[in-house]
Amino acid sequence: MPNRARGTRLTCRSLAAAASAALIALVLAPTGAQGATPARESRPVYSYDDAIRESVWVDTRLDGDGDGRTDRVAVDIVRPREAAQRGRKVPVVMDASPYYACCGRGNESQRKTYDADGNPVQFPLYYDNYFVPRGYAFVAVDLAGTNRSDGCVDVGGRSDVQSAKAVVDWLNGRARAYTSRSGGERASARWSTGATGMIGKSYDGTVANGVAATGVRGLKTIVPIGAISSWYDYYFAQGAPLYNSGPEWLSDYVESPEARERCQAVQQRLVDGAPRSGESTPLWAERDYVPDAGNVRASVFAVHGMQDLNVRAKHFGQWWDALADNGVERKVWLSQTGHVDPFDFRRAEWVRTLHRWFDHYLLGYDNGIDREPMADIERAPDRWSTDRLWPPRTTATAALRPNTGTKPGVGALSLKPARPGATETFTDDPRLDETDWAAAVDTATPAKAGFITRPLGRDLRLSGSSRVTVTATPSTTSAHLSAVLVDLGPDTIRDYAASGEGITTLAERTCWGASTTGDSSCFKETKARTIDVGHTVFSRGWADLGGYKPDALTPGKAYTVTLDLHASDHVVPAGHRLALILAGTDQDLIDPPDTTPRLSLDLARTAAKLPVVGGASAFARAVAGPVPVPTDSRLGGVAAPRQIRPIPGGSTR
Incomplete structure (x- = not known):
């Protein structure tokens, strides 16, 4: 449950000091440990105020801007200091986004902020505030061509997906990272268990879909909210154009100013590969994740507004059906809203459910969420029903x-x-x-x-x-x-x-x-x-x-x-x-x-x-x-x- 902003709020430091040693032992004990009671919920026993805040640049092994150097994407991290001091590894909640600098995240359009030395100060949304005290790291990735990253935005293509996949690889010891954009010292992710959950609304959730479709190991779950499953279907409906612009408009909108200068060739490829005639081209085939649903290893908790006229519910429907055909473990919330995050239409229940979801798939807690009804459907404003299976078996x-x-x-x-x-x-x-x-x-x-x-x-x-x-x-x-x-x-x-x-x-x-x-x-x-x-x-x-x-x-x-x-x-x-x-x-x-x-x-x-x-x-x-x-x-x-x-x-x- 939330704390009311107008009331007295305990700091995370005081909560940690008040927690008993027995509680800490319970929270930190691995599920099924010899002689330990299986944990069912992570608790806020770590200090958010004292958390480690750092930035690294992960090598994507791509050269999208053609400058002869592999592109590095900026990754801002906040993680519990106490876990690091005790040598305990933590799982990761990750949001890879092109919006951290240009446009902001969430209902209040929050952006990343940094101190005078370039160290991260504000991480948009509540994922860091809520989950870091509970023993998670939060990782905010700037997609290639945005904010502090190299490379170019390619609107759902290889560069976008690889930007985030490379970070999952790094968290699992399969990629290189550095302490500065130009190089610096090698940065290790030995503090991470490698277990990663990707989350995000719209473009961010779309990237999560794309990364999951690669089958990357270590990605344990994704939570796509109002997400695209096929970029062709975002711009066209079976040959009929939905907007009077193509993907080049969006890439120009989110790219950093310096990326716009160096990415003109990529921009032109987007124009050439996405004719306004509605023809299905190789560019669109690369940006269609549905045929690769069989590669998905992660569980999927999808959220979509049934009246979303931006990322229309066709995206959810075809992705869901493909996941079902391939036996992917999944859950869904369908609301009566448009393009809205569940934090803004069912807040308390959403945070509670998301907490239990990540505890189960990233910490391994047997809390029963995988045995609960598959679907929550909003029948009328703020009135919900559940289904054991969706669509119902009949x-x-x-x-x-x-x-x-x-x-x-x-x-x-x-x-x-x-x-x-x-x-x-x-x-x-x-x-x-x-x-x-x-x-x-x-x-x-x-x-x-x-x-x-x-x-x-x-x-x-x-x-x-x-x-x-x-x-x-x-x-x-x-x-x-x-x-x-x-x-x-x-x-x-x-x-x-x-x-x-x-x-x-x-x-x-x-x-x-x-x-x-x-x-x-x-x-x-x-x-x-x-x-x-x-x-x-x-x-x-x-x-x-x-x-x-x-x-x-x-x-x-x-x-x-x-x-x-x-x-x-x-x-x-x-x-x-x-x-x-x-x-x-x-x-x-x-x-x-x-x-x-x-x-x-x-x-x-x-x-x-x-x-x-x-x-x-x-x-x-x-x-x-x-x-x-x-x-x-x-x-x-x-x-x-x-x-x-x-x-x-x-x-x-």
């Missing part, structure tokens, strides 16, 4: 079919396939987005085709990743498609599209660990920011009608494409309706094509394959049952969430 694909409805321009969604020749048409209108379509789903409008179930007689749960196969004939040489799943009915949700993406930051602070003058453990509290809505878009996906091929379409020719929708876990309550909407440009979420196409949908060759808990039979029961009488007073006066455009690249922090 989840099966239900193929739902769009069909013409009884009302002109408003289609039906059921298990029954459409008759051959049945069609619906729409014209792309880049001024509209998914919330506009959903608000008008019961009305025939020219910019979308909507298909709706009857009101459900019982709850219907969708858990996992959906796919929608569409056959459409364009009127022009280019066309983009959007497919969205909508829960039609009143609800109170986190306002993911507002500033804060589902949270409001408060003035009050709580403290998580020990503090020093230059590094406080106290952070602003948050609360859920909510909104009453009349419908909820809970999954979406986009694609170019031609898929990954940048060739021009042939007007009048039918094309079939399967859209991968973002992973989600959503319950459509009894009395609500489920809708599938097909349209063109989703304003501010994908870029429009260079023409304004009219598309004719072949409904007999269009289907949505949804992960329904209970499968098709559960869907059939839900639509066949009696509809409950609505009692919710929020049927009137509700609104759709406001839509925001994510900032490309820079907002990944």
